[in-house]
Amino acid sequence: xxxxxxxxxxxxxxxxxxxxxxxxxxxxxxxxxxxxxxxxxxxxxxxxxxxxxxxxxxxxxxxxxxxxxxxxxxxxxxxxxxxxxxxxxxxxxxxxxxxxxxxxxxxxxxxxxxxxxxxxxxxxxxxxxxxxxxxxxx
Numbered sequence: 040x041x042x043x044x045x046x047x048x049x050x051x052x053x054x055x056x057x058x059x060x061x062x063x064x065x066x067x068x069x070x071x072x073x074x075x076x077x078x079x080x081x082x083x084x085x086x087x088x089x090x091x092x093x094x095x096x097x098x099x100x101x102x103x104x105x106x107x108x109x110x111x112x113x114x115x116x117x118x119x120x121x122x123x124x125x126x127x128x129x130x131x132x133x134x135x136x137x138x139x140x141x142x143x144x145x146x147x148x149x150x151x152x153x154x155x156x157x158x159x160x161x162x163x164x165x166x167x168x169x170x171x172x173x174x175x176x177x
Contacts, residue, residue: 061171075090087113118139118141144160
């Protein structure tokens with residue numbers, strides 16, 4: 040005799056501040072909807088943040104960077120953070136996702152990237168550590 044699989048109720052987890060903790064799949068689905076994110080890196084011993092257009096593909100976040108720029112220099116084989124988000128106009132609901140990983144420089148653009156020139160450089164951040172939160176209107 041077999042019994043039907045019991046469905047477990049889906050329960051959301053919340054952090055101590057009442058924000059919904061997002062799972063990896065939820066985070067990646069939200070990242071796929073964003074086109075602009077921010078890279079957090081170290082430049083000359085100080086923290087720096089730069090907005091970038093990015094593509095999510097092949098288990099990595101990819102974006103362009105000018106060779107010799109502080110972003111390219113710092114992100115080539117350095118540990119960086121990447122963040123993207125989306126909020127409604129009144130800031131009552133929204134989400135944010137953070138990716139941490141060792142960035143690698145490459146000459147291969149992301150498949151979703153627009154036409155490039157021979158001088159373009161690309162940075163890939165593997166999806167090593169992915170976390171996210173959602174603020175729900177209450």
